[in-house]
Amino acid sequence: MLERLATDILILGSGGAGLFAALHAHQADPALDITVATKGLLGKCGCTRMVQGGYNVALNTGDSVERHFMDTIEGGKWLPDQQLAWTLVTKAIERVHELENEIGCFFDRNADGTLHGKAFAGQTFDRTVHKGDLTGIEIINRLMEQVWARPVRRLEEHRAVALIPAKDGKSLSGALLIDIRTGLFRFVAAKAVLLATGGGPTMYRYHTPSGDKSMDGLAMALRLGLPLRDMEMVQFHPTGLLAGLDTRMTGTVLEEGLRGAGGHLINGRGERFMQRLDERAERATRDFVSRCIYEEMRAGRTTPHGGVYIKMDHLGPDNVRREFKGMVERCADCGFDLAGGLVEVVPTAHYFMGGLVCGVDTATELPGLFVAGEDAGGVHGANRLGGNGVANSTVYGGIAGETMAAWLAADAAHRAPDEAMLAAEVARAELPFAGKGGDLNRLRESLLDTMWDDVGVIRDAAGLRRGLAQLDAIEAELLSAGVADQDRAFNLTWHDWLNLRSLVEISKLIAAAALKRENSRGAHFREDFPAEGDLTTSTFTVARQRDGALDIADEPVAFTIVRPGETLLKEAAE
Numbered sequence: 001m002l003e004r005l006a007t008d009i010l011i012l013g014s015g016g017a018g019l020f021a022a023l024h025a026h027q028a029d030p031a032l033d034i035t036v037a038t039k040g041l042l043g044k045c046g047c048t049r050m051v052q053g054g055y056n057v058a059l060n061t062g063d064s065v066e067r068h069f070m071d072t073i074e075g076g077k078w079l080p081d082q083q084l085a086w087t088l089v090t091k092a093i094e095r096v097h098e099l100e101n102e103i104g105c106f107f108d109r110n111a112d113g114t115l116h117g118k119a120f121a122g123q124t125f126d127r128t129v130h131k132g133d134l135t136g137i138e139i140i141n142r143l144m145e146q147v148w149a150r151p152v153r154r155l156e157e158h159r160a161v162a163l164i165p166a167k168d169g170k171s172l173s174g175a176l177l178i179d180i181r182t183g184l185f186r187f188v189a190a191k192a193v194l195l196a197t198g199g200g201p202t203m204y205r206y207h208t209p210s211g212d213k214s215m216d217g218l219a220m221a222l223r224l225g226l227p228l229r230d231m232e233m234v235q236f237h238p239t240g241l242l243a244g245l246d247t248r249m250t251g252t253v254l255e256e257g258l259r260g261a262g263g264h265l266i267n268g269r270g271e272r273f274m275q276r277l278d279e280r281a282e283r284a285t286r287d288f289v290s291r292c293i294y295e296e297m298r299a300g301r302t303t304p305h306g307g308v309y310i311k312m313d314h315l316g317p318d319n320v321r322r323e324f325k326g327m328v329e330r331c332a333d334c335g336f337d338l339a340g341g342l343v344e345v346v347p348t349a350h351y352f353m354g355g356l357v358c359g360v361d362t363a364t365e366l367p368g369l370f371v372a373g374e375d376a377g378g379v380h381g382a383n384r385l386g387g388n389g390v391a392n393s394t395v396y397g398g399i400a401g402e403t404m405a406a407w408l409a410a411d412a413a414h415r416a417p418d419e420a421m422l423a424a425e426v427a428r429a430e431l432p433f434a435g436k437g438g439d440l441n442r443l444r445e446s447l448l449d450t451m452w453d454d455v456g457v458i459r460d461a462a463g464l465r466r467g468l469a470q471l472d473a474i475e476a477e478l479l480s481a482g483v484a485d486q487d488r489a490f491n492l493t494w495h496d497w498l499n500l501r502s503l504v505e506i507s508k509l510i511a512a513a514a515l516k517r518e519n520s521r522g523a524h525f526r527e528d529f530p531a532e533g534d535l536t537t538s539t540f541t542v543a544r545q546r547d548g549a550l551d552i553a554d555e556p557v558a559f560t561i562v563r564p565g566e567t568l569l570k571e572a573a574e
């Protein structure tokens, strides 16, 4: 069964990017018919809700947008698109005021009433605005209330499975969704579609993002032949909780503020190891600290579950309990005493820097398709600073809402869909019902291990080739496995199958792009090519699918604002 709906603006995803887009589009033109379709429940899914640490913004005396920009560019190892990064740091100021004054968020304050900025690794100023260590709940709850208060149509527990081009192939006509509750297919015709499904590297043994994220958005864009950049760039957060493989808490993140506040990392022999590896010790960037922990693990200097410890008690247990209430409770749930003892941690796949190529207005190469948040590539380059993720999704979500409203004002037509493509996409999503049913759990475990072992924190050509071969084998088995239960309503096995398909497709792209990049930058470390290469001739990868085959090209970074060796900071330049 295929049902058809029409709307002016269709937003896929209800994280910070999706909800801000809905609010700004409505503000730009309250007459617009706006639909938010989301895989989970509005306000209860995605990673914006999970934000712990906070939101980077240059507000306080001593900081500046230039400083925030330089931290972002240097953290991203000179690969970010500088126009995207500049827009991020400048608009973050406007957006954080909007969050407080219009959306209704309350963030922690200094005694003088200014917003408190906490220390986050890899930054030269304490600029991470927060609400304790549970900032995302504050942001997403207030955004949810604002969206509820407006006439925005909500398609909850609706999974987008395909972007459907117009009949002439030159623009987008809408998206194909599955109503998860009934199993019904819905084609939503839209004049503008925003991809805001939030990426999410959940294909690694240890990972932090919410379970509803499975790279669906990027897999849909890849199938349309759209360009995806920096696909080798997967950020590992150094301190994922490690409490054994039997608990879903393993892999969930212990926030960066712990290291920022002065937490120590200790190996299985009781040695603090970061001091001898970097002058910033535990406050070095995420990529570097993750690699150092991984090396301790490879050397066998591990804790009972195979990771290292984080230790906070030297900062005063009462102080830790007060400052990191959420983290202390999370650790206690798993039997660890964060305030007074040792907690086992492991690097965990946290954020995906790669994504769909777009401009500062969020427009993509395909007219009618826009992208914002973690689905968009280019803002962070090779590494994302902690605190720049939620700033990115809220800044660019808002811009997307405005851009789509303006696009509609200029080009207000629905475009007829390519019906053959629509039928083919329905058939593609139904493919698993042709199989007898296989062991999806075993396939998933195999995917998690392959990505962790061969396409993970430290890579080399042999491992990447081995990983690619294994991913092909997993994909082949998945396609023939299918789903035994033929019922379409709330068939979660069907959705697990679809999740796995998207994850395998994007995993292959991550491995192929990682093989292509023969140097080490930020989150991408090649043991066989450990040098970062010449910064002034930096390139980024751009991948496209053509006739079913992946084509990955290198494109030069355009240093439109600052070149390697230069800085925007006056005091440093003098």
Ligand SMILES: Cc1cc2nc3c(=O)[nH]c(=O)nc-3n(C[C@H](O)[C@H](O)[C@H](O)COP(=O)(O)OP(=O)(O)OC[C@H]3O[C@@H](n4cnc5c(N)ncnc54)[C@H](O)[C@@H]3O)c2cc1C
Binding pocket: 012, 013, 014, 015, 016, 017, 018, 037, 038, 039, 040, 045, 046, 047, 048, 049, 050, 051, 052, 053, 054, 055, 056, 158, 159, 160, 161, 196, 197, 198, 199, 208, 209, 210, 212, 213, 214, 216, 217, 253, 350, 351, 372, 373, 374, 375, 386, 387, 388, 389, 390, 391, 393
């Ligand atoms: C544990 C954790 C802590 C973090 N802490 C910080 C922090 O302190 N500071 C910071 O800056 N960043 C942090 N981040 C990163 C930050 O959360 C993300 O970068 C940002 O929130 C992404 O926003 P988004 O709107 O792009 O996606 P999300 O908020 O993840 O939303 C994605 C939405 O898309 C929906 N979706 C997915 N697939 C489909 C589909 N096929 N069809 C329809 N809908 C779909 C999801 O259900 C969800 O609603 C953290 C991330 C995690 C996981």
